[in-house]
Amino acid sequence: MTSTATDRTFLYNANVLTLDPGDALATGLLIEDGRVAQVVHDGDVISGGDRMIDLEGATILPGFIDPHCHPLALGAAMASIDCSPATVSSVAEIGERIARAAADTPSGWIRARGHDELLLAEKRHPNAVDLDVAAPGRLIRLSHGSGHGDVLSSAAMSALGINRTTVVPPGGTIECDSVTGEPTGVLFEMGGWIRDRLPKPSEIDLQRYAKAASDQLVGAGVTSVTDAGRDNSADKLALYSGLTTDGRFMPRPTVMLSPEACRTGVENTRCVRIGATKIAITFSGGEMHPEFDALVETIRTEHHANRQVAIHAVELEAVIMATEAFAIVGSRIENLALRHRLEHASECPPEVARNIADAGLSVVTQPGFIHERGDRYLIAQRSGGSKTEDLYAAKNLIDAGVHVAASSDAPVGPASPLIAIQAAVTRNASGGGSVGPSQAISVGQALRMYGPNAAWMNHLEAEIGTIEPGKRADLVVLQNNPHGVDPQQIGSIPVLATLIGGKTVSGTLPGN
Ligand SMILES: [Zn+2]
Structure with a gap:
């Protein structure tokens, strides 16, 4: 193909939910040079694209926005220890996971995230003592599932300069023990403050x-x-x-x-x-x-x-x-x-x-x-x-x-x-x-x-958000139509393929 040739793909035998203002349904679409050229209904005559792909009844929606x-925090979270309620149910289990991670990585920071104190058996936030017991002497940061709180180990607090005299930034909280006055390791709204003091x-x-x-x-x-x-x-x-x-x-x-x-x-x-x-x-x-x-x-x-x-x-x-x-x-x-x-x-x-x-x-x-x-x-x-x-x-x-x-x-x-x-x-x-x-x-x-x-x-x-002629061919192809499944199953519908500008960037199109 030369650089001047148009790149045409015809997706047919599909269930197209255009989400256009009239919520039109269609059975196929023609993609030309990364954009939707035509929305096709059964019986429409198509003059043949360079590629014809039978979607075998799959559902096409505008790509999700x-x-x-x-995203970068999502990537970082994927690389940290999962302490979310789906995975752990007690402070003790969080300790076990952190202890295992400490054994696997003998030096440097240990990152864990996702806990929710109300869904832990102990009904409280873990604190520095819990983290110190799990991995003595280690630098540990456990971030709350809400993204608005953190728990630090004692070593992490000293590395970041947190003690009873630390000046709290506006909007932040350093929780202190009511008897000793010492920080417990539990912090709220201090994510940015911590980030500024951690190695980039x-x-x-x-x-x-x-x-x-x-x-x-x-x-x-x-x-x-x-x-x-x-x-x-x-x-x-x-x-x-x-x-x-x-x-x-x-x-x-x-x-x-x-x-x-x-x-x-x-x-x-x-x-x-x-x-x-x-x-x-x-x-x-x-x-x-x-x-x-x-x-x-x-x-x-x-x-x-x-x-x-x-x-x-x-x-x-x-x-x-x-x-x-x-x-x-x-x-x-x-x-x-x-x-x-x-x-x-x-x-x-x-x-x-x-x-x-x-x-x-x-x-x-x-x-x-x-x-x-x-x-x-x-x-x-x-x-x-x-x-x-x-x-x-x-x-x-x-x-x-x-x-x-x-x-x-x-x-x-x-x-x-x-x-x-x-x-x-x-x-x-x-x-x-x-x-x-x-x-x-x-x-x-x-x-x-x-x-x-x-x-x-x-x-x-x-540019995006619906399937209409002239818009970018950003599409998601689902195995089932969300309107046609038990609502409790919508989250489990397989995503077969994702297209950005007409190019498949994830999965594969059926019949291809
Ligand atoms: Zn946000």
Whole structure:
């Protein structure tokens, strides 16, 4: 083939869910030079592509768009000791896993992650004493499954300079023993602080993490992904640029940036888009960080520079504060035009959802948390915590007229969109519990949250998110139609192949 020849592939005998505005179904499609050239129905005459592929009844959807993920952390998590509730059920078991890892790697840091204190038999966080007993004298960091807490061994605390006199960064907490006043090893909202003091991962490590994350994401059908890191700077853009150009990172990347990085005037690169400016609202010791006035000012600066803002808001109070701050800065129409977003809006009763709609804000929700943490939420609800009907309340938001997209937040939640879609439809936790079932949405609504809604959230709806002529041929091929299986099985539907720009980047097409 010469460089001027067009590259045409005709996929037929398929079940095509276009997710276009009319939700049209089709039986095939023609891909030309990486884009959808034609959506085909039975009986349409096709003048023959260069390649004809019989999909044997498989289902084709627009490639999944994950608008809030942490790919490098996902890759790093895949390389660390899994202490998630699916794997361990007690502090003692965490100790055993760490002891084994210490025996395998005689020096250097030991990284473990994923514990959830409410789902451990002891119903408490592990602490430095537990880690020291498991692997005496070793540098150990165990990160909480939420991504908002850490436990350090005594050696790790001294290496990082944590003692009773350490100045705690804004928003962070160093837990201290009520009797001795000494740090227990348990820290909250100190991830960035710890990262700044750890040896930076080597270039080779970062490339390894990116490759592992890329494989996992495209294997799950993800064709576009947003790195939603709150500390992202120009370095991150350069890293993704390099990784994407030479094919080590396959999904099309968008990178959110910190407000500081935005002010340095960075620009899109050929393969990497700059996404929203990311701000996180956290609560520590009852104090909100940043303070409300500072939040409003940061939003105002970005808003007047015509930049989209994404605010991490989990607790009800954070969701209310973020909504008020946006409403002070911009009108409903202006906020909608810039597509300002709330990331998570985890706790969201109907009246708050209506305020979000009135302020012209959009929400990126994480149904995968219902699957992975639903059992924790049920336990918390029984002891007076948030009502599960208000958590990741997709139905409240959709009913209020809010644009809602879904994302993984991996490695905090599961990377697989199908697992999240299953949870959005069933509202069942992996342990079987029913988690606020009134918030269940339809299969069609859940698919759209990973398709056109996510594309819109990233200002990319002209390029991706549906299967329509002219759009990029970013596709996921599933063995079964999610509309046709038991909803409890959606997460287990095999992903046969993932195509980006018409090229198969994972799996194989049937009949090929
Ligand atoms: Zn996140």
